Amino acid sequence: MARRTDIKPIGVELYFLPVETRMPLKFGPETLTYVTCARARVRVTDAAGCQADGWGETPLSVQWVWPSSLSYEERHAAMKAFCERLAEAWTAPMTPGHPLEVGHAFTSERLPGLLAACNAGRAEHEPMPWLGALVCNSVFDQALHDAFGNLVGKPVYETYCAEYMNCDLSAYLTPDEGSPASFAGKYPDDYLISPRPNRLPAWHLVGGKDPVKSEELTGEEPDDGYPVLLRDWIERDGLTCLKVKLRGNDPAWDYDRLVEVGRIAEDTSVLWLTADFNCTVTDPAYVNDILDRLMSEHPRLWQMILYVEQPFPYDLEENRIDVHSVSARKPLFMDESAHDWHLVKLGRTLGWTGVALKTCKTQTGALLTLCWAKAHGMTLMVQDLTNPMLAQIPHVLLAAHAGTIMGVETNASQFYPEASLPEAQVHPGLYQRLHGTVDLRTLSGPGFGYQVEQMSRVLPDPVKRVGDI
Numbered sequence: 001m002a003r004r005t006d007i008k009p010i011g012v013e014l015y016f017l018p019v020e021t022r023m024p025l026k027f028g029p030e031t032l033t034y035v036t037c038a039r040a041r042v043r044v045t046d047a048a049g050c051q052a053d054g055w056g057e058t059p060l061s062v063q064w065v066w067p068s069s070l071s072y073e074e075r076h077a078a079m080k081a082f083c084e085r086l087a088e089a090w091t092a093p094m095t096p097g098h099p100l101e102v103g104h105a106f107t108s109e110r111l112p113g114l115l116a117a118c119n120a121g122r123a124e125h126e127p128m129p130w131l132g133a134l135v136c137n138s139v140f141d142q143a144l145h146d147a148f149g150n151l152v153g154k155p156v157y158e159t160y161c162a163e164y165m166n167c168d169l170s171a172y173l174t175p176d177e178g179s180p181a182s183f184a185g186k187y188p189d190d191y192l193i194s195p196r197p198n199r200l201p202a203w204h205l206v207g208g209k210d211p212v213k214s215e216e217l218t219g220e221e222p223d224d225g226y227p228v229l230l231r232d233w234i235e236r237d238g239l240t241c242l243k244v245k246l247r248g249n250d251p252a253w254d255y256d257r258l259v260e261v262g263r264i265a266e267d268t269s270v271l272w273l274t275a276d277f278n279c280t281v282t283d284p285a286y287v288n289d290i291l292d293r294l295m296s297e298h299p300r301l302w303q304m305i306l307y308v309e310q311p312f313p314y315d316l317e318e319n320r321i322d323v324h325s326v327s328a329r330k331p332l333f334m335d336e337s338a339h340d341w342h343l344v345k346l347g348r349t350l351g352w353t354g355v356a357l358k359t360c361k362t363q364t365g366a367l368l369t370l371c372w373a374k375a376h377g378m379t380l381m382v383q384d385l386t387n388p389m390l391a392q393i394p395h396v397l398l399a400a401h402a403g404t405i406m407g408v409e410t411n412a413s414q415f416y417p418e419a420s421l422p423e424a425q426v427h428p429g430l431y432q433r434l435h436g437t438v439d440l441r442t443l444s445g446p447g448f449g450y451q452v453e454q455m456s457r458v459l460p461d462p463v464k465r466v467g468d469i
Contacts, residue, residue, distance in 0.1 A: 011469025026208035054147025103364030149447035201407030248280030324351035
């Protein structure tokens with residue numbers, strides 16, 4: 001039965017905000033030096049004609065979503081063009097509902113066709129992958145959730161319940177065969193942490209090109225008042241958690257890198273490490289050998305590794321690798337391969353034990369994946385896409401409400417701290433890590449609690465304006 005609070009989008013504005021990194025960030029074989037953040041404003045209306053606006057944002061992280069030999073600019077332009085196509089599609093007629101219902105319908109029913117049409121126009125070029133489509137779509141989906149919270153006057157995480165939703169989770173999720181889990185009569189709030197914590201441990205990214213000791217400095221590093229060396233970051237921010245980017249195709253380098261970072265961690269305040277192999281490993285023995293050698297030669301360092309992240313190719317259906325031997329050693333988290341709960345279900349049968357959620361795969365998809373994973377005893381993490389500006393806010397809120405294995409990854413302050421200065425005026429604790437944590441206490445009010453009207457950011461002209469806005 002429809003509810004009076006059901007909404008539909010009636011207008012969209014799309015903005016592109018360019019951001020340059022102060023240090024290069026390596027993604028597998030590629031390196032990121034600049035990125036475009038897509039920001040959307042979506043206007044919604046309910047049956048009574050009441051209207052509200054919401055905002056969403058994400059970096060269009062080309063190297064992460066679309067690894068390829070194609071030039072960066074070709075992929076970058078294709079993703080921006082797809083965002084513009086989506087702006088048109090989000091204002092087409094659709095059935096009103098709760099934002100999770102509207103977002104799920106759009107992603108499952110409309111997005112595949114839009115991606116197919118996009119790729120048909122690229123007949124002589126490599127098609128954009130589904131992950132790229134999800135990232136482009138996420139800004140509109142986030143804005144829809146924010147607008148709903150603004151319309152009903154509630155923080156958005158207080159709306160994921162029977163009071164506002166027309167269907168329980170059984171309309172979207174199916175338990176694994178043989179599992180006692182049931183989604184009948186369950187809503188997302190049954191799987192969310194409430195009240196949320198207002199401080200979260202912050203994970204710092206040790207990128208593949210990051211200098212970790214003074215001998216690695218070339219003299220080309222920025223002199224901008226921010227740290228460069230790992231020890232300086234640890235001291236300044238009081239870090240306790242380090243995520244180490246590895247190559248996945250060079251076992252000697254990967255092992256030495258873990259030992260090198262681990263020694264610094266042991267000498268400082270760091271408690272936890274995680275290893276990210278960036279989808280480049282094809283044989284579990286590669287990871288097992290590194291972990292086993294660490295356990296033998298550096299047992300304290302081995303103990304500090306909290307989990308291992310996505311060593312294997314992200315196309316899980318094409319690469320059905322049995323990974324039980326890895327997860328028998330350390331918790332093993334899906335990231336790029338966890339597009340939705342269906343793939344998480346497949347991953348669980350292959351031996352994956354945890355899921356790294358990301359708001360850039362849509363707020364709707366992250367919530368549904370969270371619920372399925374928790375119902376089946378899987379551990380959660382919320383991973384960063386180096387989210388600056390508004391993108392940081394839904395990201396940390398998801399981590400706070402998810403109940404992660406340990407805090408949240410947050411590294412925009414490492415790679416482009418100046419990008420978020422207007423947002424940091426309102427939410428300073430989100431953009432500066434202090435005592436190894438981020439502080440969410442300023443996030444309050446309806447929607448995601450952005451408080452956009454208090455931010456001094458001057459936006460460029462929208463690249464697309466569609467509908468009633």
